[in-house]
Amino acid sequence: MSHEFARKCLYLLIGVGLCACHASQTDEDTGDNIQEVVTPVKVAAVHIGSIADQISLNAVATYLKKNNLKANVNGYLVSVQASLGLPVKAGQPLFVIQTKEARAVDVLADSLPAGLLPYRNNVVIRASQNGFVSQLYHQTGDYVTDGEPLCDISDQNSFAFLLQVPFEWASDVHPGQHCALQLPDGSTLAAQVAYQMPMVDPNAQTQQFVLKVHNSRNLPENLVARATLVRHVYPHALLLPRTAILTNEEQNSFWVMKVINDSTAVRVPVQPGIQQDSVVQVVSPLFHPGDRVVTVGNYGLPDTARIRIIP
Secondary structure, three states: OHHHHHHHHHHHHHHHHHHHHHHHHHHHHHHHHOOOOOEEEEEEEOEEEEEEEEEEEEEEEEEOOEEEEEOOOOEEEEEEOOOOOOEEOOOOEEEEEEOHHHHHHHHOHHHOOHHHHHHHOOEEEEOOOOEEEEEEOOOOOOEEOOOOEEEEEEOHHHEEEEEEEEHHHHHHOOOOOEEEEEOOOOOEEEEEEEEEEEEEOOOOOEEEEEEEEOOOOOOOOOOEEEEEEEEEEEEEEEEEEHHHOEEOOOOOOEEEEEEEEOOEEEEEEOEEEEEEOOEEEEEEOOOOOOOEEEEEOOOOOOOOEEEEEOO
């Protein structure tokens, strides 16, 4: 009986050992079959270049000089040669006024003595300057009084854009500074800051600057353009492609995936600076020209990721 029991125990131990060996071999085979994830990426080199800190603000077209043409007698407008929007030249007749006295003399002309006939002459109001009619207040047949406005003539040479600058940025804008004006049709005009207005809008707390353009192309008044001015230029900035910068959902943490060899990229926190077009300035840490960062395929990469650089 004891020999039979001993034989059964021996068989049991041999079976347990065989199972253990098979399990160990299976685990080793499984570990050998696990393949490391390699992500195909594109990279770009860090480089040193010039980048500008710019501000972009609205500017409104206007004519700074407008002459208000007024009647100099009481009477009736018998002729109006002024038309809204049409150009005029200095000395050009625009209005003809017939006074009450002239109208009365004209009715009784055949029965009046010759000495009163000069009163039949009408009064001609002429343009005081070159420009165009921006406002027209009266038409033929209207009765006007002495000093009453007849029309406004905008001086073509006074065309400018008024730039609205927040007061905290006013110190960054100065006379003589060049800027670019982008019009609603996509075209661009070169402009220059002429001077600043000595007042601040009480509601918006903005200060006006006058921009002179070199070629106004007879632009209409109240046209809104986008003015871009350079606040400061950094000639030796470390620049990265914008696609290399990654951030979290709160956008308060930024990093790049730096390539340390042809097969590994590590996560490096960065402090971005000025962004312009497709490049971003990196304030810290200090990269060296030629250091490479991942620009495509970097989203979701863990720290110390295995990569494969593709063209």
